[in-house]
Amino acid sequence: MTMISVLFLLFFVLTGILRVSHGATDVGDAAAIRSLMNGWQNSPPSWGKDDGPCGIPWEGISCENSRVTVLRLSTMGLKGTLSGDIAQLSELQSLDLSYNNKLGGSISPSIGNLKQLTTLILAGCSFSGIIPQELGNLAKLSFLALNSNQFSGRIPASMGLLSNLYWLDLAENQLTGPIPISSNSSPGLDLLVSTKHFHFNKNQLSGPIPAGLFSSKMTLIHLLFDSNKFTGPIPDSIGLVTSLEVLRLDRNSLTGPVPSTINNLITINEMNLANNELSGPLPNLTGMNILNYLDLSNNTFDSSEAPAWFSTIQSLTTLVIESGGLYGNIPSEIFGFPQIQQVLLGNNAFNGTLDLGTPSSELQIVNLENNAISEFKSSSGYNDVLILVGNPVCTKLSSSIYCSLMQQNQNAYSTNLSKCQSSCSPDQSINPESCLCAYPYQGLLVFRAPFFRDVLNSTRFEELERTLWTMLSLIPGSVYLSNVLFTEDNYLEVQVKLFPPTGMYFSRSEILKLGFSLSNQTFKPPNEFGPYYFIASPYPFPDSNGGKNSMSTGVIAGIAVGCIILLIALVILGLYAIRQKKRAERAVEQSKPFASWVSSAKDSEGVPQLKGARWFSFEELKKSTNNFAEANEVGSGGYGKVYKGMLPNGELVAVKRAQQGSMQGAHEFKTEIELLSRVHHKNLVGLVGFCFEQGEQMLVYEYIPNGTLRDSLIGKSGIHLDWVKRLKIALGSARGLTYLHELANPPIIHRDIKSTNILLDATLIAKVADFGLSKLISDSQKGHVSTQVKGTLGYLDPEYYMTQQLTEKSDVYSFGVVMLELITSKQPIERGKYIVREVRIVLDDNDEEYYGMKEIIDPTIVSSTKPIGFKRFVELAMKCVNETAASRPSMNEVVKEIEMILKNEGVSTNLNSASSSSTDFGVMKGVNHPYDDSLPRKDMKDDSIPKRDFGSGNAFDYSGGYSFAPRVEPK
Incomplete structure (x- = not known):
């Protein structure tokens, strides 16, 4: 650092100190903001560094003409209450305190003094008490979001005075009582003719839905009344609101017939009337030609044949009418609708022959369980889920998978991280764009009425990712979606992680912008996702001090003077550090272990030729x-x-x-x-x-966080392994061994395969560990190595033990023992009994269900349903533990067999590791192997192979015979 640079830096520090600290902030506004700051913990660090926020800017605050007009503090980790002094900010236009889940208490009636307020967002906090009727005084209010709090009491009738209101969200509170409508003496929500969104779902509202609530003047597009306690009929007047696109009245106690006027809602995309007590005939939906999602399940409709509109509404993506009293034949046309994804018609009385016709390429699930279907006309064009359990036809299709409930053939969408190899600390995540660890802005994105029910379509969710990073001004690819699922309330939940464009953290200003974009609905998802809300997780700011920020100007000046002294000291230390660094670099260069390994006749390669280490x-x-x-x-x-x-x-x-x-x-x-x-x-x-x-x-x-396979099998890790997870662990382990045997050059025999040497990562991907006893096989050794017997009792190949000739089939034997562990969760030798012998004794070909192993199989495997491909897996394991090595399969053959077991049962074999191709490749070297995901490799020379036995005391060994796996305490 030059002297000019030091003087330049000192100039800026002094300029900052001498700068006028008294911004032109209105005295009343400054006092109000300081009152709020004193009542909150975790206010932004920039707060309090000046006498008022209109001078040196305070984060989250904007001013005009010395008056505070914007206060946005989304996801700041605020703790405390909202002081009544907020009312002193009489020019405030926008107030967003969303996603501060420790911010609560009641809302002061004085909030009604904010006459200039256009936006009020308190979503995702902990506010309680009644909603003050003084909100009706905010005549300019256009956006009101009070959802996801703990408000109780009734909806204030005064809200009907908010004539400019566009968005009204009161969902997920504890509101009670009826919906207020206007009378001669008071206003009501029927006056909100310009409001587009009524989101009242998940409260405890009761009474009938007032007929006077709806009129032809209304412009509502989203009417969400689901999960309340409404009673009585659906009013005829609902048909007057012809602008409706989403109607959710499900999960109430509505009675009576569906009004015929509902047929007027020809712009509707989603209609859900399920789980009520509606009666009469099924509604006539003819003409609703853009309807995507329909659910009329679990009502008390009159028994009837499938209505004519079943064959005409070709816009449907999802049709759900379970327990609807339907009988007769199912029109085959419905399965051929161009967008149809799911047809769920279980628990009806459909009979006759099921004919899928020419099914749509989009169709993924047809559930007709518990009907009276007697015949099935199969279609060669449909290979996805078809559930016929509980139908007479199953007596004719006893071996068909269609008569099983276990038919999910894919996992729900998750952003692909397969290109990223790194792992992160628990409080960080991998950025899918850069593969670097960072602290994402994350939370739960909930879609209240999506126009589909398919969570497998990668194209749809990739479009959601693109929309997120585009509309939120992020780097392309820096969005991670996971845990995509439909809840029992038919809400689509998606865990979202948004990653900073540079570095490991978002700045506070970036978080404020992201929070407001999501709370204010500035972000618009693709149309088919419908209305949404977002609940953010607390963000771990690096500058968070967990307390109040309240520094006087004098304190700041004192700190500034101290900084000058510190700066001078740092300059001196910096010069000293540069000198010391040069010395250290020379010392490190001298201490590097391979610096003296220069080329020689015996070692022509010099320093190690490393591949990524x-x-x-x-x-x-x-x-x-x-x-x-x-x-x-x-x-x-x-x-x-x-x-x-x-x-x-x-x-x-x-x-x-x-x-x-x-x-x-x-x-x-x-x-x-x-x-x-x-x-x-x-x-x-x-x-x-x-x-x-x-x-x-x-x-x-x-570092592998979930410990060893043995820990999970005995319950030590707290991880529950169902049968499919065990099959996938077996497949992953087998792929790793296949790589060692077929692709490592020269090939490697592990020699100590056991359940404590198979580790499970954060997503339960199996990783083979502990190469302490491994042996290399050069071309001159013809597939085997004569060596001292080493391994672990119970897993040891008996032929290797007798002949001292180690082959790849020795690993196959050990792996077969691990397969038996996966089935029984027993150790190889337990109470003097050897697992291979015990299994051979009980095997029974006449037992089609459990192959004679019902008494020794791990009870957790069969606690719910029969394990898929069980007999075939047992037979494979017994081939692996054949006493003669020549009779055992290769690890490549083991991989292909486990893949077939999974594929035949409709389970994906994509384990986010190697390719799942099962092409036979023999022993070819230098070609693309179906299980090769390695980096480009350089063949090792024969003279680089250590001419010794790799025993337990060399650098391959993780822990010298003990389990290397991290200790994972039971959860």
Whole structure:
């Protein structure tokens, strides 16, 4: 740093101190803002650094002519109450305090003094008490969102005076009583003829829906009254509101027939009248030619045949009429509608022959359980879910999957992270655009009335991602969607993570902008998603102090003077640091372990040829593990100890530190690092780097958070493994071993496959670990290695034990034992009984259901339904544990068989790891292997293969025979 730079910086500091701190803020506004600040914790750090917010800007506040006009503090982590002094901000036009879930208490009636207010958003807070009737004084109000709080009492009739109101959201509170309508003496909500949105869902509103609420003057597009306690009939007057696009009256106690006037709602996209006590005939919906979503389930309609409009409303995406009293034949035309996705007509009395006709390519689920269908005319064009359980036709289709409830063939949409290899600390997430760890702005995006019910369509949700990053001005690809599901209330919930364009954090101003865009409905999703709301999670600002911000000008001046002194000291320290850095760089260069490994006749490669692994200094690893603290120890054994560590970029790692006496020579250590750095597969634990310094040998691996497979099988990890998860764990592990056998060059035999050496990551993807006993097979060794017998009792290949000839089939035997563990959750040797022998004894070909293993199968597997492909999986496991190696399948054949088990039952084999292709590839090297997701590799020379036995005391071993897996306490 030059002297000119120092003087320039000092000039700016002094300019900041000498700047006039008294902004031109109205005295009353300044007092009101300070009153709010004193009543809140976690107000922004910029607050209080000046006498008023109209001078040096305070975050979230905008001014005009010395008056505060905008107060927006969405997702700031505010705690406290809303002081009545807010009323002093008489020129305030916009107030947004959304998504501060610790901000609560009652709303002061004085809020009615904010006569200039156009926007009032308190969504996602903890406000309680009654909604003050003084809100009716806010004549200019156009946007009012009080949803997701704890308001009680009645809806104030005075809201009918808000003639400019566009958006009215009172949903998800505890409001009671009837909907107020106008009379000679008081206003009512029927006067809100310009309002587009009535969102009153999920309250406790009661009484009949007033006929006087609706008129032809109204311009409502969203009428959400679902999940209340409304009684009585649906009023005829609802047919006057011909602008309606979404009508939700479901989950009330409405009675009587559906009025014929409902047929006037020809612009409607979604209509849900389910779960009431409606009677009479099914409504006539002829002419509703843009209706997408219809649900009339669980009412008491008169029994009838399928109405004529079943065959005419070709705009339908979802038809749901369960327990609707329908009988006769189902018109085949409905299955061919161009947009139809789901037809759910269970618990009716449909009979005769089911004919799917020519089904639409969009059709994914047809549920006709518990009807009276006697024949089925299959269609070659439909291969998705068809449920016929509880129909007479199932006596003729006893072996058909159509008579099973377990037919989901895909997982719900989630943003693809397969290109990202890194892992993050629990409070961070991976940015799908950059694959770097960051702190996203996240929360729950809830769509109250989507026009579809399909959560598998990637195109639809990819469009939602694009709309989010486009309308919120984010970097393309920086949106992550997950946990997409429909709730029992037929709301679509999506977990959303939005990532900062640069760095690890959003700034406060960026969060304020994002929060307002989502609370004020500035963000518009694709039309088919319908009305929504968003509830943000608290954001971990790096500058958050968890307390109040209240500094006087004198204190600031004192801090500024102190900063000048500190700055001078920093300049001196900086010059000293630069000098020391140069010294340190020279010292590090001298201490690097491979600096002296230069080319020679015996070692022509010099320094290690690494594929993605990096060198760590001893000090780096010491700091990352908190000086190798005992609290960070996650494994130990004869080789040394394993510690959990966190790198400066937030990446969690496992550091295996060799103890004195177990370390190897530099050449062998180098060779093993080279080998491990070349083994790249998502089902193998990856090497991050190494340390060879100050007499230390350490290997740094990726950290796997969910422990070992054994921990989960015995319940230690608190993770429940259903049968499908166990099949996918078996498939992932087998793919990792196939990579070692078929693609590693030279091939690798693991030699210690067991359930404690299979780790489960955060998404339960299996990763094979602990290469401490692994052996390389050079071309000259013809597929086997004569070596001292090593392994773990219970998993050991008996042929290898007898002949001391190690082959890839030895791993196959051990893997077969793991498969039996997955079935039984028993250890290989338990109470003197060997699992392979015990299974052989009980096998019974005549038992079609459990193959004779009902008594020894893990009870959690069969607690709900029969495990899919069970017999085939057992047979495969028994082939793997055949006493003769030649009779065992290869790991490639094991992979293909498990894939077929899953695919035949309609379960995806895409484990977000390698390709799931099952093309036979033989033993070809140098071609694209179906299970290869490694980086480009460089063939190892024969002379680089260590000419020794890789025993338990070398650098491959995670923990010297003990489980390396992190200790995961039961949840």
